[in-house]
Amino acid sequence: MKEIKFILNGKEVSVKADPLKRLLDVLREDEKMTGVKEGCGEGECGACAVLKDGVLVNSCMIPLGAAEGSEIVTPEGIRETDKGKCIIDAFGDAGAVQCGFCTPGMMMATEALLTINNKPDESEIREALSGNLCRCTGYDLIVKGVQIASERGKDLW
Amino acid sequence: MVDSYRPKDLKDALSIRAEYNPQPLAGGTDLMVRYQSWSGTLPLFTKSVMFVGHLKEMKYIKKEAKDKTVTLVIGGTATLTDVANHPDTPVVLKEAVLSIAAPALRNNATLTGNICNASPAGDSICALYALDAVIVIEKSGSRREVPITEFITGPGRTILGPDELVTAIKIPLKASSVNDFTKVGTRRANALSKLSFTGVADYKNGRIDSIALTFGAVGPTVVRSVELEKKLIGLSGPELKAMIPKVIDDYSTVIVPIDDQRSTAVYRKKVALNLLEKYLKELSSHE
Numbered sequence: 522m523k524e525i526k527f528i529l530n531g532k533e534v535s536v537k538a539d540p541l542k543r544l545l546d547v548l549r550e551d552e553k554m555t556g557v558k559e560g561c562g563e564g565e566c567g568a569c570a571v572l573k574d575g576v577l578v579n580s581c582m583i584p585l586g587a588a589e590g591s592e593i594v595t596p597e598g599i600r601e602t603d604k605g606k607c608i609i610d611a612f613g614d615a616g617a618v619q620c621g622f623c624t625p626g627m628m629m630a631t632e633a634l635l636t637i638n639n640k641p642d643e644s645e646i647r648e649a650l651s652g653n654l655c656r657c658t659g660y661d662l663i664v665k666g667v668q669i670a671s672e673r674g675k676d677l678w
Numbered sequence: 679m680v681d682s683y684r685p686k687d688l689k690d691a692l693s694i695r696a697e698y699n700p701q702p703l704a705g706g707t708d709l710m711v712r713y714q715s716w717s718g719t720l721p722l723f724t725k726s727v728m729f730v731g732h733l734k735e736m737k738y739i740k741k742e743a744k745d746k747t748v749t750l751v752i753g754g755t756a757t758l759t760d761v762a763n764h765p766d767t768p769v770v771l772k773e774a775v776l777s778i779a780a781p782a783l784r785n786n787a788t789l790t791g792n793i794c795n796a797s798p799a800g801d802s803i804c805a806l807y808a809l810d811a812v813i814v815i816e817k818s819g820s821r822r823e824v825p826i827t828e829f830i831t832g833p834g835r836t837i838l839g840p841d842e843l844v845t846a847i848k849i850p851l852k853a854s855s856v857n858d859f860t861k862v863g864t865r866r867a868n869a870l871s872k873l874s875f876t877g878v879a880d881y882k883n884g885r886i887d888s889i890a891l892t893f894g895a896v897g898p899t900v901v902r903s904v905e906l907e908k909k910l911i912g913l914s915g916p917e918l919k920a921m922i923p924k925v926i927d928d929y930s931t932v933i934v935p936i937d938d939q940r941s942t943a944v945y946r947k948k949v950a951l952n953l954l955e956k957y958l959k960e961l962s963s964h965e
């Protein structure tokens with residue numbers, strides 16, 4: 522057990538845990554950030570996606586010790602922001618959400634994409650979402666959601 | 679439960695590595711899967727672990743010029759995304775890296791981790807064999823440089839000592855006009871390749887001046903035959919064209935794949951030779 526500090530959604534937190542505990546479990550269990558989901562647990566599905574120091578990563582692949590001192594943003598951290606609301610509304614209007622299990626990860630991938638490229642074309646969107654699996658929608662509606670977010674949010678990103 | 683270390687800098691990391699021989703963990707994308715346990719429980723590492731991904735001294739990519747050669751030096755903790763984004767990354771390496779999984783994985787996984795994992799299907803390794811990459815290895819007080827072909831000794835095996843770390847990868851930047859990296863996998867993102875091929879070559883005064891041809895996931899390590907490549911040096915495009923069937927024949931004796939759960943040996947060999955033929959045809963139409 523060690524006391525490990527990092528920044529979670531803009532606030533410093535300190536967690537007492539084994540440094541090899543997965544960041545995914547730290548976020549869900551210790552920090553109650555249940556917007557972060559576990560799908561596969563092995564880097565294939567993107568349900569556990571968070572931002573680490575501004576870039577998209579899978580939290581199931583990162584031991585807590587590797588995240589010490591970094592800035593982590595979970596779906597809870599963007600949900601209430603203008604950008605987060607824009608993505609949520611766009612996904613809703615596009616019909617991009619069915620069971621919703623993949624949605625938080627898809628939102629994080631969308632936020633990461635629009636941050637580096639606020640006018641992505643369809644193939645750029647598909648590439649950016651390529652690490653996120655969805656069992657329900659067939660992806661087209663999610664791509665549409667990202668397109669709507671990018672149009673409506675052109676002044677946000 | 680095993681111990682873990684978080685060194686404050688490279689020097690600290692090398693001395694911890696010498697004293698306790700922990701396993702280095704960079705992005706963790708290989709190790710966290712290899713040692714994963716039941717959901718919600720700790721990964722089952724068998725020995726102590728040292729985090730290295732945060733070591734800033736190794737997070738760089740730079741060009742070095744010495745005499746007439748320019749070398750790209752990729753630091754030991756540069757991520758696959760860093761490598762793909764760098765303007766001087768050779769095109770076959772860039773394509774190889776971009777063929778690995780998806781952005782979230784590449785943002786975290788390192789080039790060094792892909793090499794040290796030494797999978798015969800490691801996509802960057804196929805390109806790095808063709809590019810004559812050299813691995814920089816350090817331990818407290820000493821440093822050595824080893825060609826990648828000698829660094830990797832078998833599936834999952836390297837010559838790295840228990841007290842050493844890989845601190846950089848060096849790639850000599852050479853003229854290369856006909857470049858190809860092709861990966862044949864089951865799904866584009868997140869599928870380890872069934873097979874990969876890299877070809878780089880350059881002409882001078884209408885004749886082949888340099889060439890490297892490598893095949894990933896067709897044997898215990900990446901396959902490259904410098905001997906067969908030498909036979910192609912000095913050929914003109916039309917001469918190469920006439921020789922293609924012979925070259926394919928020669929390569930069919932050095933490519934001896936194994937069956938595994940991802941595909942059969944017969945399929946691998948056929949595809950490898952097809953990719954080679956396609957590349958040689960393309961090459962023979964250039965000057």
Ligand SMILES: Cc1cc2nc3c(=O)[nH]c(=O)nc-3n(C[C@H](O)[C@H](O)[C@H](O)COP(=O)(O)OP(=O)(O)OC[C@H]3O[C@@H](n4cnc5c(N)ncnc54)[C@H](O)[C@@H]3O)c2cc1C
Nearest residue numbers: 564702704705706707708709787788791792794800801844
């Ligand atoms: C979903 C998924 C898809 C994947 N797809 C592909 C693919 O298509 N192609 C492919 O080639 N790979 C693929 N991989 C494998 C993996 O992502 C790569 O091998 C990656 O580059 C490993 O880097 P890492 O930093 O995460 O390594 P880690 O897991 O941290 O380490 C890997 C190995 O390198 C050693 N190591 C790390 N840094 C050092 C150092 N500085 N000195 C000495 N040893 C060191 C570790 O001890 C370990 O043995 C995939 C993995 C996953 C989970």
Ligand code: FES
Nearest residue numbers: 560561562567581
């Ligand atoms: S749970 Fe992390 S990628 Fe699937």
Ligand code: FES
Nearest residue numbers: 620623655656657
């Ligand atoms: S909406 Fe169900 S998995 Fe995507």
